[in-house]
Amino acid sequence: MDLPWQPMSFHPLLLRSGTPIYYERTAKNAIPPQISSKTNQEKVKFLKPPAMETIQSAGTEEIHPDVALVARAREGDLQAFETLVKQYDRQVFRIAQHITQNKEDAEDVVQDAFLKAYEKLHQFQGNSKFYTWLVRIAVNESLMRLRKRRTGRMVSIDEDVETDEGSMPRDLADWGPDPEQMYNQSELAEILRKTIQGLPPGFRTVFTLRDVEGLSTDETAEALGLSVPAVKSRLLRARLQLRERLSRYFRKRNGDGVQ
Amino acid sequence: MTCSEFMALLDDLLDDGVSATLRADLEEHLGGCEHCFITMNTTKRTIEFYTNQELYPLPEPVRTRLQTAILAKCRKC
Numbered sequence: 001m002d003l004p005w006q007p008m009s010f011h012p013l014l015l016r017s018g019t020p021i022y023y024e025r026t027a028k029n030a031i032p033p034q035i036s037s038k039t040n041q042e043k044v045k046f047l048k049p050p051a052m053e054t055i056q057s058a059g060t061e062e063i064h065p066d067v068a069l070v071a072r073a074r075e076g077d078l079q080a081f082e083t084l085v086k087q088y089d090r091q092v093f094r095i096a097q098h099i100t101q102n103k104e105d106a107e108d109v110v111q112d113a114f115l116k117a118y119e120k121l122h123q124f125q126g127n128s129k130f131y132t133w134l135v136r137i138a139v140n141e142s143l144m145r146l147r148k149r150r151t152g153r154m155v156s157i158d159e160d161v162e163t164d165e166g167s168m169p170r171d172l173a174d175w176g177p178d179p180e181q182m183y184n185q186s187e188l189a190e191i192l193r194k195t196i197q198g199l200p201p202g203f204r205t206v207f208t209l210r211d212v213e214g215l216s217t218d219e220t221a222e223a224l225g226l227s228v229p230a231v232k233s234r235l236l237r238a239r240l241q242l243r244e245r246l247s248r249y250f251r252k253r254n255g256d257g258v259q
Numbered sequence: 260m261t262c263s264e265f266m267a268l269l270d271d272l273l274d275d276g277v278s279a280t281l282r283a284d285l286e287e288h289l290g291g292c293e294h295c296f297i298t299m300n301t302t303k304r305t306i307e308f309y310t311n312q313e314l315y316p317l318p319e320p321v322r323t324r325l326q327t328a329i330l331a332k333c334r335k336c
Contacts (some may be wrong), residue, residue: 097315243305
């Protein structure tokens with residue numbers, strides 16, 4: 001049976017975290033398979049905290065292991081807090097590095113965010129997940145670092161979000177089927193880093209939490225103190241801006257059969 | 260459906276947040292709009308690149324140093 005979408009290619013460098021499959025359209029109006037959050041979670045298992053919904057599913061009394069760890073840490077059990085640190089330090093570092101775009105700042109943020117979380121554990125109400133609460137602290141610490149680096153100029157997640165860029169796509173060129181083969185792994189990583197660096201902090205942060213860290217829209221809104229519509233609006237524009245900027249590198253060129 | 264209306268729903272489409280009826284409308288638009296088709300496909304690939312690439316790994320020695328420093332500070336609290 002002919003499927004409306006056929007897998008095109010994958011690249012070995014991406015296999016460590018799952019196989020991204022690109023699709024070419026074989027039926028004119030078909031929509032490619034969805035990027036479901038579940039699929040993403042499987043792909044980036046190495047990147048992410050435990051999937052909360054699998055542990056604390058609706059209608060059950062099952063409690064996320066973090067709850068017990070937080071309770072023990074509150075009672076002064078440093079080993080319990082150490083477990084939380086080891087569970088989330090990579091994610092906090094990555095979020096901080098995405099926002100600050102500076103390795104030293106990101107390392108400082110990891111230390112300050114966990115220390116602040118430890119000091120304020122008694123304030124953690126448990127209404128949200130510990131990880132979401134920790135992300136909120138880490139984002140605030142990261143924005144403070146960014147402000148310091150910009151010689152005291154105020155930096156917030158609202159900065160530059162009023163731009164029209166990304167609201168409608170302008171680059172209409174399709175990409176080649178194998179951008180991963182046009183660049184080696186380090187070149188590709190550099191392109192991705194440079195591209196996301198160019199986004200305003202407000203877009204960069206939303207994109208990082210939603211698409212890199214895999215938080216839900218609700219969790220992202222909670223972590224950033226934004227409304228759900230604001231998160232959705234920023235996410236769309238962040239995705240489109242990144243797409244537009246990546247097109248400069250990945251668009252089909254003469255000889256690829258297009259243009 | 261116009262291109263603007265399609266773009267407003269692109270995220271919901273990519274995140275699998277559309278009803279069957281709306282999905283059918285979106286597919287109908289895609290059938291006649293190469294622009295929106297390319298935008299959807301390349302946006303999906305953009306997300307996949309960033310989802311699958313570890314751009315900022317935390318090297319193990321740095322990680323150990325940070326963990327030690329964090330716990331030392333916590334002990335003094």
